[in-house]
Amino acid sequence: MSFDPKDPYDAAALYDMWLNCSRCPATFDFEPGGEVNLDYYHRIGQQARIENWAVLPARNHGEELVFNVLCPDCARRFGVDGCDGRMELAAPVIDQICQAMRDASEQAA
Numbered sequence: 001m002s003f004d005p006k007d008p009y010d011a012a013a014l015y016d017m018w019l020n021c022s023r024c025p026a027t028f029d030f031e032p033g034g035e036v037n038l039d040y041y042h043r044i045g046q047q048a049r050i051e052n053w054a055v056l057p058a059r060n061h062g063e064e065l066v067f068n069v070l071c072p073d074c075a076r077r078f079g080v081d082g083c084d085g086r087m088e089l090a091a092p093v094i095d096q097i098c099q100a101m102r103d104a105s106e107q108a109a
């Protein structure tokens with residue numbers, strides 16, 4: 001498995017750089033250091049899924065993509081734990097960031 005732009009967990013990790021609960025100060029532990037690439041965001045996203053974080057993609061303000069990220073405690077409080085949504089389409093902005101990162105890593109190789 002590799003980075004999936006349609007997976008809201010992967011997409012939120014990429015888009016927000018790391019995952020912060022939108023309702024409390026909880027921050028998902030990300031790995032400091034190491035190579036930051038699409039695999040890295042995929043690892044963070046999938047680890048957050050395993051640890052029962054909730055990622056609810058939403059479109060606000062027209063096409064601007066917003067992720068509501070909830071830590072396991074808040075997800076339970078709001079009754080959205082176990083929500084494992086998939087987006088029908090990768091948001092254009094996620095595709096753009098992916099492409100930019102792929103281009104950058106090809107240049108580095």
Ligand SMILES: [Zn+2]
Pocket residue numbers: 021022023024025026070071072073074075
């Ligand atoms: Zn929280």
